[in-house]
Amino acid sequence: MPAQEVELILTRQLANYLNMPVFIVGPNGDLLFYNEAAGELVGRPYDEAGQLSLSQLETTFQTMNEDGSPLGENDLPVTIALRQGRPAHRRIRYRGFDGADRLIEVTAFPLDGHAGRRLGAVAIFWESEQQ
Amino acid sequence: MKITLWGTRGSLASPGPENLRYGGNTSCVEVRGSDGTLLVLDAGTGIRRLGDSVEAGVKRVDILLTHLHLDHIQGLGFFQPLYREGLEVHIWGPPSTKLDLATRLSRYFSTQLFPVRVGDLPSHPILHDVPLAPFQIGGLTIVTDFVCHPGPTLGYRIAENGTCVAYLPDHEPALGAPDFPGDPQWTSGLDLAAEADLLIHDAQYTDDEYPGHIGWGHSAFSHVIAFGTMARVNRLVTFHHDPAHSDAALDRFIDEQRKTCRLPFELVPGTEGTTLQLAT
Numbered sequence: 143m144p145a146q147e148v149e150l151i152l153t154r155q156l157a158n159y160l161n162m163p164v165f166i167v168g169p170n171g172d173l174l175f176y177n178e179a180a181g182e183l184v185g186r187p188y189d190e191a192g193q194l195s196l197s198q199l200e201t202t203f204q205t206m207n208e209d210g211s212p213l214g215e216n217d218l219p220v221t222i223a224l225r226q227g228r229p230a231h232r233r234i235r236y237r238g239f240d241g242a243d244r245l246i247e248v249t250a251f252p253l254d255g256h257a258g259r260r261l262g263a264v265a266i267f268w269e270s271e272q273q
Numbered sequence: 274m275k276i277t278l279w280g281t282r283g284s285l286a287s288p289g290p291e292n293l294r295y296g297g298n299t300s301c302v303e304v305r306g307s308d309g310t311l312l313v314l315d316a317g318t319g320i321r322r323l324g325d326s327v328e329a330g331v332k333r334v335d336i337l338l339t340h341l342h343l344d345h346i347q348g349l350g351f352f353q354p355l356y357r358e359g360l361e362v363h364i365w366g367p368p369s370t371k372l373d374l375a376t377r378l379s380r381y382f383s384t385q386l387f388p389v390r391v392g393d394l395p396s397h398p399i400l401h402d403v404p405l406a407p408f409q410i411g412g413l414t415i416v417t418d419f420v421c422h423p424g425p426t427l428g429y430r431i432a433e434n435g436t437c438v439a440y441l442p443d444h445e446p447a448l449g450a451p452d453f454p455g456d457p458q459w460t461s462g463l464d465l466a467a468e469a470d471l472l473i474h475d476a477q478y479t480d481d482e483y484p485g486h487i488g489w490g491h492s493a494f495s496h497v498i499a500f501g502t503m504a505r506v507n508r509l510v511t512f513h514h515d516p517a518h519s520d521a522a523l524d525r526f527i528d529e530q531r532k533t534c535r536l537p538f539e540l541v542p543g544t545e546g547t548t549l550q551l552a553t
Contacts (some may be wrong), residue, residue: 144458148420
C-alpha cells in the first residue's frame with residue numbers, strides 16, 4: 143500500500159497529540175485515521191478498527207438528525223467538506239461500534255494540499271451535553 | 274548512473290581541519306546518466322566546485338532543488354555554468370502554496386542578498402515548478418514527492434534502466450510518530466526510497482541530540498537506519514551532517530550503528546568527493 147501524502151501524515155501526527163476527537167478522511171471518503179479521543183466516541187480504538195472504506199462507514203455508523211430522523215449522506219459535514227470544498231458544522235446523532243447512541247457536534251473542513259490537490263477532509267467532534 | 278557527493282554538510286558550511294574527510298560544503302550531489310545527462314541535486318556551497326568540473330562540451334544542466342533553505346541554494350550564484358552564454362540550464366524546485374519557484378527563488382537573487390538577478394544571468398536559466406507526476410530529463414526518470422521538513426520540501430527518486438537513487442537530504446520521518454518505524458503507510462518519503470539501490474539521507478543528529486531538535490526537520494542516526502531498513506535499500510549514504518560533528522565524531526556514530534545490529538544494507542559514510550557507480 144503506498145504511503146499517504148505528507149499533508150495527511152502531518153495531520154495525523156497532529157491528531158495523535160490532540161485530546162479532541164479527530165477523524166481524517168481520504169479524498170474518496172474513506173476513513174483513514176482517527177485518534178485516541180475519537181476512539182472513545184466511535185466505541186473502538188483505531189488500532190482495532192483500522193481503516194474503513196466509505197461503504198463500511200455508512201453501514202457501521204448509523205447517522206441521524208438530532209431528532210432521530212434519517213440524515214442523508216450529502217448532509218454530513220464531512221461529505222460537504224469533501225464534495226463542496228467548504229467547512230460545515232452540524233449536530234447529529236449516531237450509533238457507534240459499541241451500539242450506544244450519542245449526540246455529537248461535528249465540524250469538518252476540506253484538506254487541500256499543494257497544486258490544488260483535494261487530499262481529503264478533517265472532522266472534529268464534540269460530544270454534545272444534551273443527550 | 275554515476276553519483277558524486279560535492280557537499281554533504283547540513284545547515285551551515287563548516288570548513289576546518291576537523292572536517293577534512295566529510296567536508297564542510299553544504300548539500301550538492303551530481304548525478305550523471307549513462308547518456309551524459311547531468312543533474313545537480315541542490316545548490317549548497319558544494320555546487321561551486323562542481324561547476325568548475327562541468328566540461329565545456331556540456332549543452333544542458335538541470336538543477337533540482339529539494340527546498341529553498343539557505344544551505345541548499347547558497348551556492349547557486351557561484352555555479353559558473355550559469356554564466357555561460359548558450360548553455361541550457363533548467364532549475365526545478367518546489368513552489369509554495371501561493372508562490373511559484375521563480376518568485377521564491379528571486380528573493381535570493383535580489384539586490385539585498387546577491388548582486389546578480391536571475392534575469393541577468395547569461396545562461397538565462399529556465400525555472401520550473403517541479404511536477405508532481407513522474408517526468409523525464411534525458412535518459413533519467415524523476416519522481417518527486419513532498420516530505421516531512423519545515424516548508425515545502427521535496428525528495429527525489431531518479432531512475433535509469435532499472436536502477437535508482439533516492440535523495441532525501443532533509444527529512445524527519447519520525448516527527449510526531451510515536452510508532453516510528455512501525456507503519457510504512459504513514460511514513461513520509463517511503464515510496465521515494467522503496468528498494469532504492471542507493472539512498473542518500475539526512476543524518477544530522479545523534480539519538481541524544483534529537484529530542485532537543487524535534488520538529489527541525491532532520492533525522493537521528495537510528496531513524497536513518499530504521500528508515501533505510503523499512504525501505505529495503507541496498508546502500509545508504511549518510512548526509513546533511515551537523516556542522517558540529519567532526520570527522521572523528523561522525524566515524525564514531527557510524528561505527529555505533531554498524532555495531533548495534535547487522536544492517537540489511539551497506540552503510541556508506543557520506544564524505545565529500547565520494548563517487549558511487551550504479552550498475553545498469
